[in-house]
Amino acid sequence: MTERYDLHCHSNASDGALSPTDLVQRAHLNGVTALALTDHDTTMGLNEARSCAAELNMRLIDGIELSASWQNKCLHIVGLGIDPNYEPLANATQQLQATRLERAQKIAEKLEKKRIMGAFEAVQKAAGQGMITRSHFANFLLSQFHVSTQQEAFDRYLGKGKPAYVATTWADMEIAVKWITEAGGVAVLAHPLRYDLTANWMKRLLAAFKDAGGQGMEVVTGRNNPDEIKLLATYAARFQLTGSTGSDFHSPVTPWVELGRLAPLPDNVQPVWELLN
Numbered sequence: 001m002t003e004r005y006d007l008h009c010h011s012n013a014s015d016g017a018l019s020p021t022d023l024v025q026r027a028h029l030n031g032v033t034a035l036a037l038t039d040h041d042t043t044m045g046l047n048e049a050r051s052c053a054a055e056l057n058m059r060l061i062d063g064i065e066l067s068a069s070w071q072n073k074c075l076h077i078v079g080l081g082i083d084p085n086y087e088p089l090a091n092a093t094q095q096l097q098a099t100r101l102e103r104a105q106k107i108a109e110k111l112e113k114k115r116i117m118g119a120f121e122a123v124q125k126a127a128g129q130g131m132i133t134r135s136h137f138a139n140f141l142l143s144q145f146h147v148s149t150q151q152e153a154f155d156r157y158l159g160k161g162k163p164a165y166v167a168t169t170w171a172d173m174e175i176a177v178k179w180i181t182e183a184g185g186v187a188v189l190a191h192p193l194r195y196d197l198t199a200n201w202m203k204r205l206l207a208a209f210k211d212a213g214g215q216g217m218e219v220v221t222g223r224n225n226p227d228e229i230k231l232l233a234t235y236a237a238r239f240q241l242t243g244s245t246g247s248d249f250h251s252p253v254t255p256w257v258e259l260g261r262l263a264p265l266p267d268n269v270q271p272v273w274e275l276l277n
Helices: 022-031 046-055 087-113 119-127 134-143 150-159 175-183 199-211 224-240
Strands: 034-037 059-070 071-078 184-191 217-221 242-246
Touching: 022 034, 022 046, 022 224, 034 046, 034 217, 046 059, 059 087, 059 175, 071 175, 071 242, 087 175, 119 134, 150 224, 175 184, 175 199, 184 199, 184 242, 199 224, 217 224, 224 242
Parallel strands: 034 059, 184 217, 217 242
Antiparallel strands: 059 071, 071 184
16 A cells, blocks of 8 residues: 655644544545644644544654744744653643743734734634644634635734734744654654745755754645745755655645645655654
8 A cells, every 4th residue: 555644734732623533534534644743832632633543544643843943033843753741842832832822912912902802812712722823813813804814814913023923932943853853753844935035044944953953854745836846855855854745734724735635755855754663
């Protein structure tokens, strides 16, 4: 049987729309044989996802997507094959939850200054026990007809430089990578092209990530076109990083990003799954 990997997706333990069970079942129906659940700054959904995957005879890879800072830029680092019970990582997720809660309160306060009330209570309810993210605020703004799309919410209110943007200091990239690797995982730079870096800055980032202990980068995502995949494959080869493939699936309402619907990893890139037990 041909293996089909999707190593980046989100459940409602962070900002995904589906429960871990529904997410795994959807991936299974789409032919995914190995799935990594990589919720933002939390591992809360892994036990449920693992139980469902076992029933479906499907491989579930314990994962996380950590927020990190490098050169005053916010990065996302996926950890694959982690031990979610590794104490420093578990402690870090608790601190990150507190950071996200504080940020949410500040975002809501800024929205109130724009006469948009009730945001904090709404996003708390939507997130439940999971992490509160800016996507929860985007969904709130959409539900209250302040915007017509989620992207408009970021463009008008939540993006950098916009009225409800709150700058947040995350852990240094080197520390985030260390949490992942010491938890037995492989650190993968998520969606590198989304950071809008010049070629020189991209090279600096990949060199620093490699030096910090990073072992992989996403080469294929649910939004990359063939030219972007070719470019990322070149970077992976140059910096001797393995290549990962992940949809970054969040919700069925965005059908252009679907679990398992991914281009093949280029032949000249070593697959990251060769590093996973």
